[in-house]
Amino acid sequence: xxxxxxxxxxxxxxxxxxxxxxxxxxxxxxxxxxxxxxxxxxxxxxxxxxxxxxxxxxxxxxxxxxxxxxxxxxxxxxxxxxxxxxxxxxxxxxxxxxxxxxxxxxxxxxxxx
Amino acid sequence: xxxxxxxxxxxxxxxxxxxxxxxxxxxxxxxxxxxxxxxxxxxxxxxxxxxxxxxxxxxxxxxxxxxxxxxxxxxxxxxxxxxxxxxxxxxxxxxxxxxxxxxxxxxxxxxxx
Numbered sequence: 240x241x242x243x244x245x246x247x248x249x250x251x252x253x254x255x256x257x258x259x260x261x262x263x264x265x266x267x268x269x270x271x272x273x274x275x276x277x278x279x280x281x282x283x284x285x286x287x288x289x290x291x292x293x294x295x296x297x298x299x300x301x302x303x304x305x306x307x308x309x310x311x312x313x314x315x316x317x318x319x320x321x322x323x324x325x326x327x328x329x330x331x332x333x334x335x336x337x338x339x340x341x342x343x344x345x346x347x348x349x350x351x352x
Numbered sequence: 353x354x355x356x357x358x359x360x361x362x363x364x365x366x367x368x369x370x371x372x373x374x375x376x377x378x379x380x381x382x383x384x385x386x387x388x389x390x391x392x393x394x395x396x397x398x399x400x401x402x403x404x405x406x407x408x409x410x411x412x413x414x415x416x417x418x419x420x421x422x423x424x425x426x427x428x429x430x431x432x433x434x435x436x437x438x439x440x441x442x443x444x445x446x447x448x449x450x451x452x453x454x455x456x457x458x459x460x461x462x463x464x465x
Contacts, residue, residue, distance in 0.1 A: 272452065279361065281440065281457030282395070289451070297452060329394060336451050338383045338402070338444050343394040 242266070245330050245344035252324075252351050260315045260347045262330030270336040271313035275299060276327040276346075285328075288313055289336040317349065324351045356443050358456030365463055371428040373459035375441035382444045384417055384424045385453065390437040398426075398439075421446070431463045 243264040252258045264271065273285040284297030288307040302321025307313050313332075317324045329346045333339040355378045365371055375384065383402045387395040399408055401417035401424060408415045414427045424443075428435055438460045442453040 274455075279457065281358075282442075282455040284452055284455075287452045295451070331395075337453075338385075338400065340385070340397040340400065341387075341395075341442075341453070343396070346394050 243330060243332050243342050243344040245328075245347050247347060248345065250347055250349045252349070254351055255319045256351075257319055258317050258324075258349065258351075260317065260328055260330075260349070262313045262315065262344060263311055264313075264332040264342070264344075265311060266332055266334075266342060267310070268332035268334050268342070269310070270333045270339070271307065272331040272333075272341065273297075273303070273305065273313070273315045274329045274331065276329055282329065285315065287336065317351075324349060356441060356454045356456045358441055358459055360459055361457065362460045363462070365431050365461070367433060367463050367465045368430050371431050371435070371461055373426050373439050373441075373461075375424045375426075375443070375456050377422045377443050377445075377454075379422070380446040381421050382446045384444075385442045386415060386424075386426055387440045387442065388437050389440065389458070393437075395440060428461075431461070433463050433465055436461060436463050 246261045272287040274282040283299050286305040288294040304316045330344040331341040333341045357376045385400045386398040389395040405419045406417040412429045416425045438458040440458045442455045
């Protein structure tokens with residue numbers, strides 16, 4: 240059963256703590272993406288990776304970090320430097336970057352208090 | 353970066369009425385994609401348009417790509433309650449192909465029976 244998974248669905252953290260969100264895909268896709276979704280803001284790109292061991296900053300990368308050590312996995316770390324981390328985080332993948340259909344995971348809702 | 357603007361932000365219609373959302377880019381696009389996100393869900397790919405002036409239909413949904421490849425629209429005929437959700441357009445900039453898509457902020461559609 241192919242797809243993209245994110246865990247956990249809900250995550251609660253105290254302010255000042257780093258937290259890592261998981262994203263795994265078994266679609267054999269080269270490209271993976273992280274988006275942040277806030278009410279009325281649409282999808283804002285945090286980071287994306289075109290291929291293993293490579294990634295680029297998106298529009299709102301400050302306070303976030305990623306790694307792409309394996310093709311299947313693209314974890315996102317929300318650091319304590321991110322000023323307003325409470326949001327809905329969506330991971331996506333596509334066969335290649337650019338003009339290819341993106342498959343989204345179910346998302347992780349992060350709440351930081 | 354390049355902007356993809358989407359209007360309206362919200363639309364509330366009675367079941368059976370038509371609905372249109374518009375997407376406008378500040379730069380020429382190589383292609384444009386449309387996604388639908390149901391409440392509480394994740395975005396799901398609907399369609400991709402590539403050619404200037406292209407029109408594609410999916411049952412009651414009609415998608416158009418402008419002649420200049422800077423704008424697009426999604427029209428739903430005779431809305432149903434199952435059409436409720438947020439519709440996003442996402443464009444690949446012509447001068448920055450092969451990288452990440454630029455998503456609009458989405459149009460949230462509410463359909464009342």
